[in-house]
Amino acid sequence: MARFVEDKINQNIIDRKELNSRFIENCSTYNSFLELEKKAFQEGHISRKYKELMAPSISIVTKCEPCIERHVQQAYLAGASDEEIYETLDVAIEMGGGPAAAYSRFALNALDFHKKTNSKL
Amino acid sequence: MARFVEDKINQNIIDRKELNSRFIENCSTYNSFLELEKKAFQEGHISRKYKELMAPSISIVTKCEPCIERHVQQAYLAGASDEEIYETLDVAIEMGGGPAAAYSRFALNALDFHKKTNSKL
Amino acid sequence: MARFVEDKINQNIIDRKELNSRFIENCSTYNSFLELEKKAFQEGHISRKYKELMAPSISIVTKCEPCIERHVQQAYLAGASDEEIYETLDVAIEMGGGPAAAYSRFALNALDFHKKTNSKL
Amino acid sequence: MARFVEDKINQNIIDRKELNSRFIENCSTYNSFLELEKKAFQEGHISRKYKELMAPSISIVTKCEPCIERHVQQAYLAGASDEEIYETLDVAIEMGGGPAAAYSRFALNALDFHKKTNSKL
Amino acid sequence: MARFVEDKINQNIIDRKELNSRFIENCSTYNSFLELEKKAFQEGHISRKYKELMAPSISIVTKCEPCIERHVQQAYLAGASDEEIYETLDVAIEMGGGPAAAYSRFALNALDFHKKTNSKL
Amino acid sequence: MARFVEDKINQNIIDRKELNSRFIENCSTYNSFLELEKKAFQEGHISRKYKELMAPSISIVTKCEPCIERHVQQAYLAGASDEEIYETLDVAIEMGGGPAAAYSRFALNALDFHKKTNSKL
Secondary structure (H helix, E strand, O other): OOHHHHHHHHHHHHHHHHHHHHHHHHHHOOHHHHHHHHHHOOOOOOOOOHHHHHHHHHHHHOHHHHHHHHHHHHOOOOOOOHHHHHHHHHHHHHHHHHHHHHHHHHHHHHHHHHHHHOOOO | OOOOHHHHHHHHHHHHHHHHHHHHOOOHHHHHHHHHHHHHHHOOOOOOOHHHHHHHHHHHOOHHHHHHHHHHHHHHHHOOHHHHHHHHHHHHHHHHHHHHHHHHHHHHHHHHHHHHHOOOO | OOOHHHHHHHHHHHHHHHHHHHHHOOOHHHHHHHHHHHHHHOOOOOOOHHHHHHHHHHHHHHOOOOHHHHHHHHHOOHHHHHHHHHHHHHHHHHHHHHHHHHHHHHHHHHHHHHHOOOOOO | OHHHEEEEEEEEHHHHHHHHHHHHHHHOHHHHHHHHHHEEEEOOOOOOHHHHHHHHHHHHHOHHHHHHHHHHHHHOOOOOOOHHHHHHHHHHHHHHHHHHHHHHHHHHHHHHHHHHHHHOO | OOHHHHHHHHHHHHHHHHHHHHHHHOOOOHHHHHHHHHHHOOOOOOHHHHHHHHHHHHHOOOOOOOHHHHHHHHHOOOOOOOHHHHHHHHHHHHHHHHHHHHHHHHHHHOHHHHHHHOOOO | OHHHHHHHHHHHHHHHHHHHHHHHOOOOOHHHHHHHHHHHHHOOOOOOOHHHHHHHHHHHOOOOOHHHHHHHHHHHHOOHHHHHHHHHHHHHHHHHHHHHHHHHHHHHHHHHHHHHOOOOO
C-alpha cells in the first residue's frame, strides 16, 4: 500500500480517537448522536453485519472517506467476507457510477489496512 | 395517503415504463447499464433482499425519490419485512441526519403504496 | 402562489404530522434523533433564530425541499425578518451557485405559505 | 406526457418568471450571480451549445430538477440535437449510475415539453 | 496535531494564495464570483460572524474540506467563540448525521490550526 | 507544485493502476461498468473532447477529486486547450458556487501535473 493512503487512514484513526472527548464535552448533540449510532447498527431483524455493509455502500456513493474507512472496518470486524464486501461495492457502483468505482478503491485500501492491522480502534 | 404523493409515485411508475424503450434505442450506455444493474442486485453471497435494502438506504441519504420508490418496492417484493425496512431507515437516519428522516417519510409512503397495489411494474 | 407548489408544501406538512408516530413506534433511532434535533436548535450561545437560519442555508445547498420548508417556517416562527431570510439565501447562493438560486425560489414559496397560514404544525 | 410532470415543469417556469424580481430587489448577491451566469454560458472557445449541454449533465448527476428543466431548454434553444442530448445523458449515467438514469427520465420529459411549447421563458 | 492533516491544511492555503491570480486572469466568471462572495458575507441585517458560521455548517454537511478550512478561519477571525463553533457543529450534525460528525473533526483541526498560526491568508 | 497535492495525485494514479484487476476479478458489475464507461466517452455526435470536458465539470460540482484528476487528464489528452478547460471551470463555478471554485484549484493542479508528466496511465 502506498504511503499517502496509509497516512490518510492513520489520520482518520487518530482524529476518531483524539477528538471524540472534545465532542462529548462541548457538543450538546453528541451523546444523543452516539446513542442514535449505537441503535442504528445494533443487532436486530437485520443483523449487525448487514447494517455495517449498508454503511459503506452509502459512504462510497456519498464520497465520505472517513465513513468508508470506519464502516469497512466495522463490517470486517462483524464478520463480512471479502465476497460480501465486493458485492457491496457492486451495489455502490450501480447507485453511484464512475465516482463510486473511484471511491471503491479507497474502500479496498481501507479493507487491506484493517485486515493487516486488525485494530479495533 | 394524500393525493399529491400518490400522483408523484404514479408519475415515477409511468416514466419508468414509458421512457425505458427510448433510452434503450438512443443511449449507447443503456444496455451496459441494465446489465450492470442486473448484476448488482442478483442473488449472491449477499442475498437479493439485503442488496435491495442497501439501495433505499443509499437513496434516502442521497435524496433520490425515484430511487427510493423503486427500491422500496423491490425490497418489498424480495421479501423484506416491515421491521427490516424500519431498520434500514435507522441506518439511513444515522448516515443522513434530519434530511434522511424527512426522506424516510417518502419511503414509508412508497411502501404503503406498493403494498396496496402489489404491482410489479 | 401556484397550486402545484401549494400542494407540495401541504403534502410535506401532512407527512410530518401523520408519519411521526410510526417512526417513534418502529425506528429504534427515532427518540435519539428527536433529542438530537431538539438540542441542535435549542437556545444557546447562538440564539435559536440564527440556528434556524443555518438550517435553510444548508437545506438549499443540499436540495432538500422538505427541510427547506420546515426550517424556513421555524426561522420565521423564531422571529427571522424577511431581510435576514434574504441574506441567508445570499449565503446559500454563494455556497451553491445556480442550483441554490433555483432552490431559493422554493424557500420564498415556503416563506409566503407560512406567513399566510401562520400555522405552527 | 402525464399531468403531474407537466404541472411540475409549469411550476418551475412560473417560479423562474415571477420570483426573479424579488431576488434582484432583495438579495445583494443576485446581480453578481446573474452576471456570473451570463459569462459562464456565453459563446467562447467552447460554444454556447456545448456549455449548455454540460449544465444538464451536471444537473442530472446532482439531482437538480429545476436545473435540468432549465438547461435542457437552453441546450435545445442553442441548437442541440436529440442525438447530442442522448449522448449527454450517457455521460451523466456514467458519472451518476442508476440515480442519473432516473433523473434522465425527467430530462426527456423536459425536452419533450420544451419542443412542444417552444417557449423561450 | 498529526502531520497529515497539517500538510492538507497548508496545501489548501497554498492553493488559495497561488492559484487565485490564474482564475482572475483566465476565468470570465471569476470577478463576478469574487463580488458575489464579498456581498454574501458582508455585514448586514445578519452580522458577518453569523454568516461565516453558516458557511462551515453548509461545508460540513456537503463534505467540502477546503470550504470548512476557509470558513472556520473566517468565522474565527470574525470573532466566533469556541462555544459558537461547537453549536454550529451541532446544527451540522443534525443536518448531516454521522458523516457530519466525521467532517466536524476536520473543522476542529482547522480551528486549532488557525488559532495557532493566527494567519489571515 | 506543493508536495502534498503531488502525492495525492500519484496515489490516485497508483490506485487506478493497481486495483483495477481486483475489481475485474471480484466485482460482477465491473465489466459492464467498463463497457458503459467506454461507450459514454466514445466519439459520437458529441466529440470525445467535449464529453471529456463534461466529466470534470460534473466532478468539480460533485467534489470528486479522483474523478477530477482522471477526467482533466483525459480532456487534455483528447486535445482540450487551456482556454477550453478554464471555460469548463466557469460552468462548474456557475453550477457549484464557492465549493466549485475551491475544487477548480485541484483541477488546475491536476492539469499542471498531467501536462508535466504527459503520462497516459
